[in-house]
Amino acid sequence: MNVPLLDLKAQYETIRNEIDAAVKEVFESQYFILGPKVKEFEEQVAEYVGAGYAIGCASGTDALLLALMAIDIQPGDEVITSPYTFFATGGSIARLGAKIVFCDIKPDTYNMNPSLLEHLITDRTKAIIPVHLFGLMAEMDKINAIAAKKNIPVIEDAAQAIGSSSPFGKAGVAGTIGCFSFFPSKNLGAAGDGGMVTTNNENLAEKLRILRVHGSKPKYYHHVVGINSRLDALQAAILQVKLRYLDAWSEERRENALTYNRLFSDLTDADMVTTPVIPEGYGHIFNQYVIRVKNRDDLKDYLKDKGIGSEIYYPVPLHLQDCFKELGCKKGDMPESEKAADTTLALPVYPELTDEMQKYVVETIRTFYRET
Numbered sequence: 001m002n003v004p005l006l007d008l009k010a011q012y013e014t015i016r017n018e019i020d021a022a023v024k025e026v027f028e029s030q031y032f033i034l035g036p037k038v039k040e041f042e043e044q045v046a047e048y049v050g051a052g053y054a055i056g057c058a059s060g061t062d063a064l065l066l067a068l069m070a071i072d073i074q075p076g077d078e079v080i081t082s083p084y085t086f087f088a089t090g091g092s093i094a095r096l097g098a099k100i101v102f103c104d105i106k107p108d109t110y111n112m113n114p115s116l117l118e119h120l121i122t123d124r125t126k127a128i129i130p131v132h133l134f135g136l137m138a139e140m141d142k143i144n145a146i147a148a149k150k151n152i153p154v155i156e157d158a159a160q161a162i163g164s165s166s167p168f169g170k171a172g173v174a175g176t177i178g179c180f181s182f183f184p185s186k187n188l189g190a191a192g193d194g195g196m197v198t199t200n201n202e203n204l205a206e207k208l209r210i211l212r213v214h215g216s217k218p219k220y221y222h223h224v225v226g227i228n229s230r231l232d233a234l235q236a237a238i239l240q241v242k243l244r245y246l247d248a249w250s251e252e253r254r255e256n257a258l259t260y261n262r263l264f265s266d267l268t269d270a271d272m273v274t275t276p277v278i279p280e281g282y283g284h285i286f287n288q289y290v291i292r293v294k295n296r297d298d299l300k301d302y303l304k305d306k307g308i309g310s311e312i313y314y315p316v317p318l319h320l321q322d323c324f325k326e327l328g329c330k331k332g333d334m335p336e337s338e339k340a341a342d343t344t345l346a347l348p349v350y351p352e353l354t355d356e357m358q359k360y361v362v363e364t365i366r367t368f369y370r371e372t
């Protein structure tokens, strides 16, 4: 049996007619950058997330960059984030010349540990970026409370978390600005790159809209230097179709995750596998189903031999990346992130995954531990 990590062809099969019609409509209009389709999609995302404003842009990375630009992050400013995340979270901070300050994660949720946050705040802290990793929201109540004492804006890296919820609100409206990615492997994936910024603050929304078009308003008049980062109409048309299925897809991912958790119970009892947790009141959207395992690298190779796709998110935490070495971090500084980087493995959890496939994945892992 072959079980890929993700099967976008299987997804396309289920919505081919609608996607093809949406693409054709954009081609008939020959209106490609921003325009009515993008505006319509922005309104739909704003409503879906529960935000006052949604501003489309070219990627999740740009969403983070635009958010930091909108709150006027300058060289020398400090921005606190998690070291256990995709590179873009830290990259966007560094691109503006700001200093990344790392806050280690909690071992059970892989999200920023709020109890380590307060003592990292200095007079130069100008933003905090919690990441809702793998589709589970960070503890925004605690993070917001600490940020509010010093009036520090909180930018959610919700790239993996569209539709994710918590007792303290939905991803994208639980902080000052929310950043989403429509990279094809996210729960809501485009046919290319795409991103979105959400906020309830009208001033910030206006700034974001100006910053994404080179800082111009009106056209050809520039009071600030922005960037070129627009969502295009083809992506918006495709994403509009997919948004209608998003909740059903995320529900299927959640069911698959719970099935895995059940199937793994003997291995978790034997301490070979640690399955992901869903804290009380949180709605996890399982962009990734990530387990912690013994002999991770050997297991990954073994699964590959048996036709099963898996991935390491992420093998090198940001504080140990070469390009950030001037920050002076060393191994041991962020112990939980380093442990996660060494022991975690993402398994296939996409909505079209069948029961037989899941049983095969778990049985193969069971055999691996029996043989080793």
Ligand SMILES: *Cc1c(COP(=O)(O)O)cnc(C)c1O
Pocket: 059, 060, 061, 062, 085, 086, 088, 089, 131, 157, 159, 160, 181, 182, 183, 193, 194, 195
């Ligand atoms: C995907 C992702 C991004 C970047 O999104 P792109 O659309 O690929 O630029 C940022 N942060 C996290 C946590 C991500 O998973």
